[in-house]
Each structure stands twice: as structure tokens, then as C-alpha cells.
Amino acid sequence: MTGGVAARARITATREGLAVLSGEGPLAPRRTRAADGGLRVTLVGAMSGPLGGDRLAVEVDVRAGARLTVDAAAATVALPGPAGGAARYDVRLTVAAGAVLYWLPGPLVSAAKSVLVLRTEAELAEGARLVLREEAVLGRHGEAPGTLTSRLSVRYAGVPLLDQETASGPGAAPGWDGGAVLGGHRAVGQLLCVDPEFAEKPVAARPLGDTAALMPLAGPGALATAVADDGLGLRRALDAGLAALGG
Incomplete structure (x- = not known):
């Protein structure tokens, strides 16, 4: 796969x-104003992408005691x-003990004839907190979807907490659009929420x-x-999940 852009934030x-x-x-990450007293960074698309052949990566490291929100414009x-x-x-999230990360990158639209492999890995120390939202819209209005493979792997205190993969669109396993x-x-x-309190009081x-x-x-x-x-209906459903967890 050649001819694409290689970029990292x-x-x-x-x-x-x-x-x-x-x-x-x-x-293009930009510092923006946070409403909760923590830090906030907004990812701004400086050019179209990802395009076929691109290699993009985002690395986020939240050190002990920090509180960070990353969203998208x-x-x-x-x-x-x-x-x-x-x-x-590729997305790599690292959250230290006593730190909090809200990873809210916005919807990912899988346009017709596109092929994208999205991999998100989160490494959380004991005592770390994470709110992670993933949203995929399969095709723009009136068009067929592209091929999207998304894998999310999360480790907490060195132990696997969640590891799952989904695939949709042409080339995905038969039945991906079935009942x-x-x-x-x-x-x-x-919407994934990780909080030490859930160990004692499971949802x-x-x-x-x-x-x-x-x-x-x-x-x-x-x-x-x-x-x-x-996408609007999806956001409402995930917001209901966050509300059920106390916001």
C-alpha cells in the first residue's frame, strides 16, 4: 500500500x-477551553483523510493527577x-494512576469504496479512569458503506479488560448487516467507562x-x-448510557 500520507499526533x-x-x-490538535477545569484538546482536520493508503496515528499520554478531554471539531x-x-x-491511549481521560473523537464516516482499519489500544494503570466513545456511520447519505474494521483493546493494571473487533461493509464476514x-x-x-468504583459496585x-x-x-x-x-440516533443512545452511569 503506497502513495498515502504518514502522520502522527x-x-x-x-x-x-x-x-x-x-x-x-x-x-492538527489544538488546545481549547475545558468546562470542567481540566485540560481539553480538539482534533481539527487540516486536510482530507484518512484516504486509502494513509497511515495515521494518535498517541495520548495522561500523567498522574491530570484530567484531559480529547474531542474533535x-x-x-x-x-x-x-x-x-x-x-x-492507530490510536494509543495511556492513562496513569489518578488520571482521567475522556476520549471523544466524534463520528467516523465510512464512505463508499473506502477501506479503513482502525485500532485503538488503551493502557490504564490501577486507579486510572477513562470514558471512551466510538461512533461509526456506514456510508454518507444515500450511498453504500465502505469497508471498516475496528478493534478496541483495553488493559487495566496490566490485565485485559476488553478486546473486541467489528467489521462492516464489502469484504466483511457474511451476515455483518443481518438481524x-x-x-x-x-x-x-x-461507550466504555472505566472507574475503580465499578470493581466494588458493578453496573x-x-x-x-x-x-x-x-x-x-x-x-x-x-x-x-x-x-x-x-448518527444522531446513535449519539442519543450513547448519551443515555452515560447518563445511566451518572454522567
């Missing part, structure tokens, strides 16, 4: 502030590149409407998953 948050804030190519749209081939987007998976819906997402499993559910994990975490007809 790095964010390091400490008690004192942002020690590192850098980006390349389409990845707009949706990310995966597009086919002129050279063809798959794009890769047992998406059931014809065009938006799918999840009760419950439905969140007709196409979403909240469930406890085998460890200090809870996971809300949802499908919806569009």
Missing part, C-alpha cells in the same frame, strides 16, 4: 498542563485514495431503548453498545 497531559501537543498532515470521513488500498488509523448484528441500521457505536445490565444496552465488564468497567438509523 502526540498529546501529553500533566498536572501542570500540556507538556506535548504536536501534529502532522491531517492531524467535526466527523472524520474515511475516503478511497487515488492509489487504492486500505488506510490505517444478529446491525439489522439494517447504518450507525453503530459504543447492572439493562436495555437502553430498543437497540442499545448497558452491561458490566469483568473488571472495573461498563460498556454501552448501540445501533441506530443515523
Whole structure:
């Protein structure tokens, strides 16, 4: 896979502030005002991407005692590149003991004929907290979806907490759009909350409407998953999950 852009963004948050804030190519992190007294960084798309053949990476390191929110100015749209081939987007999150990270990157739109492999890895120390939201919209209005493979791996205190992979679009395993998976819906997402308190007081499993559910994990975490007809419906379902966890 050649002809794509290779770019990386790095964010390091400490008690004192942002020690590192850098980006390349389409990845342009900008410091913005936080409403909760912590630190906030907004990812701004400096150019179209990811395109087929691109290699993008975001590395976030939240040091002990820091509180960081990372969000996005707009949706990310995966597009086919002129050279063809798959794009890769790697996200690496590291959260120290006593630190808090809100990873809220905004929706990912899988445009027709695009191929994207998204890998998110989170390494949490004991006593770390994380809120992570992933939203995928399969195709723009009136078009077929591209091929999207997304894997999320989370470790807490050195022990696996969650490791799952989903695939949709042309090339995915048969049945990806069937009744047992998406059931014809065009938006799918999840909200992961990791908090040491969940180890002692696990979240009760419950439905969140007709196409979403909240469930406890085998460890200090809870996971809300949802499908919806569009991105707005998906966001509402995941917001309901966050509200059920106390916001």
C-alpha cells in the first residue's frame, strides 16, 4: 500500500498542563477551553483523510493527577485514495494512576469504496479512569458503506479488560448487516467507562431503548453498545448510557 500520507499526533497531559501537543498532515490538535477545569484538546482536520493508503496515528499520554478531554471539531470521513488500498488509523491511549481521560473523537464516516482499519489500544494503570466513545456511520447519505474494521483493546493494571473487533461493509464476514448484528441500521457505536468504583459496585445490565444496552465488564468497567438509523440516533443512545452511569 503506497502513495498515502504518514502522520502522527502526540498529546501529553500533566498536572501542570500540556507538556506535548504536536501534529502532522491531517492531524492538527489544538488546545481549547475545558468546562470542567481540566485540560481539553480538539482534533481539527487540516486536510482530507484518512484516504486509502494513509497511515495515521494518535498517541495520548495522561500523567498522574491530570484530567484531559480529547474531542474533535467535526466527523472524520474515511475516503478511497487515488492509489487504492486500505488506510490505517492507530490510536494509543495511556492513562496513569489518578488520571482521567475522556476520549471523544466524534463520528467516523465510512464512505463508499473506502477501506479503513482502525485500532485503538488503551493502557490504564490501577486507579486510572477513562470514558471512551466510538461512533461509526456506514456510508454518507444515500450511498453504500465502505469497508471498516475496528478493534478496541483495553488493559487495566496490566490485565485485559476488553478486546473486541467489528467489521462492516464489502469484504466483511457474511451476515455483518443481518438481524444478529446491525439489522439494517447504518450507525453503530459504543461507550466504555472505566472507574475503580465499578470493581466494588458493578453496573447492572439493562436495555437502553430498543437497540442499545448497558452491561458490566469483568473488571472495573461498563460498556454501552448501540445501533441506530443515523448518527444522531446513535449519539442519543450513547448519551443515555452515560447518563445511566451518572454522567
